[in-house]
Amino acid sequence: ETGVTQSPTHLIKTRGQQVTLRCSSQSGHNTVSWYQQALGQGPQFIFQYYREEENGRGNFPPRFSGLQFPNYSSELNVNALELDDSALYLCASSPGTGGINTQYFGPGTRLTVL
Amino acid sequence: GENVEQHPSTLSVQEGDSAVIKCTYSDSASNYFPWYKQELGKRPQLIIDIRSNVGEKKDQRIAVTLNKTAKHFSLHITETQPEDSAVYFCAAGDNTNAGKSTFGDGTTLTVKP
Numbered sequence: 053e054t055g056v057t058q059s060p061t062h063l064i065k066t067r068g069q070q071v072t073l074r075c076s077s078q079s080g081h082n083t084v085s086w087y088q089q090a091l092g093q094g095p096q097f098i099f100q101y102y103r104e105e106e107n108g109r110g111n112f113p114p115r116f117s118g119l120q121f122p123n124y125s126s127e128l129n130v131n132a133l134e135l136d137d138s139a140l141y142l143c144a145s146s147p148g149t150g151g152i153n154t155q156y157f158g159p160g161t162r163l164t165v166l
Numbered sequence: 167g168e169n170v171e172q173h174p175s176t177l178s179v180q181e182g183d184s185a186v187i188k189c190t191y192s193d194s195a196s197n198y199f200p201w202y203k204q205e206l207g208k209r210p211q212l213i214i215d216i217r218s219n220v221g222e223k224k225d226q227r228i229a230v231t232l233n234k235t236a237k238h239f240s241l242h243i244t245e246t247q248p249e250d251s252a253v254y255f256c257a258a259g260d261n262t263n264a265g266k267s268t269f270g271d272g273t274t275l276t277v278k279p
Contacts, residue, residue: 056209085265094172094255094269095210108266111167142209146265154200155264157209 055079056145056158064164065133073128073161077145083107084126085155086118089140101126130163138165168193170258172270179246180278187241187273189256196268198261199232199239204272205252213254214241217261246277 055078065071077084083102087095097110101120115131124145130137140162144155169192179185191199200215216223216230216239223230227246232239239258243250253274259267 083263083265087269092271094170094257094271097266097268100263100265108263144265146263153262153264154212154215155267157202157211159209 058158075143081145083146087142168268170270178276185243190238191258196258202255
């Protein structure tokens with residue numbers, strides 16, 4: 053079992069609300085990536101944080117934003133929630149950019165938007 | 167950007183048979199091709215990966231092949247067991263930054279005892 057943790061495990065929100073999801077990276081990992089996994093689909097890359105800076109972004113609107121803290125944990129914030137935001141949100145940590153590395157996923161946060 | 171297509175979407179085999187899942191990608195710059203297994207309600211877990219400087223990699227019952235010219239790669243599972251039943255995802259990306267990979271839509275593998 054990997055050391056990546058996420059909270060909360062489940063969340064129910066209504067359309068228009070805002071949500072914050074949290075991720076603690078595996079010890080020694082300074083890179084965190086966030087993915088959205090809709091039902092029946094593969095994970096879609098939202099963005100990545102490396103040493104507290106955004107390091108790449110997928111095709112997601114600005115209402116998806118994030119942070120990374122000095123201990124390399126990370127937050128995903130979603131404003132003005134829409135019904136289509138209902139999904140499993142996964143974070144993954146990796147040892148860092150440069151060189152060959154692999155990523156390890158957390159258990160995910162299941163977000164339901166009503 | 168990168169686009170990854172995965173086939174088939176569902177695959178059912180008898181225990182002991184082989185299973186093959188195929189993926190194609192569009193970006194010739196991609197050089198890292200991981201495969202993940204996701205059991206129901208659990209996190210994706212890396213089962214094998216291949217870099218573009220090799221054409222094949224094997225780990226016990228699992229093997230991956232890569233054809234860079236044709237831009238496709240495949241997962242082969244031999245002597246399947248019921249515990250191999252899961253959703254399998256392929257992905258393509260940069261071998262210096264696995265965290266930006268583009269994923270396929272998954273293959274649901276069912277191994278019948």
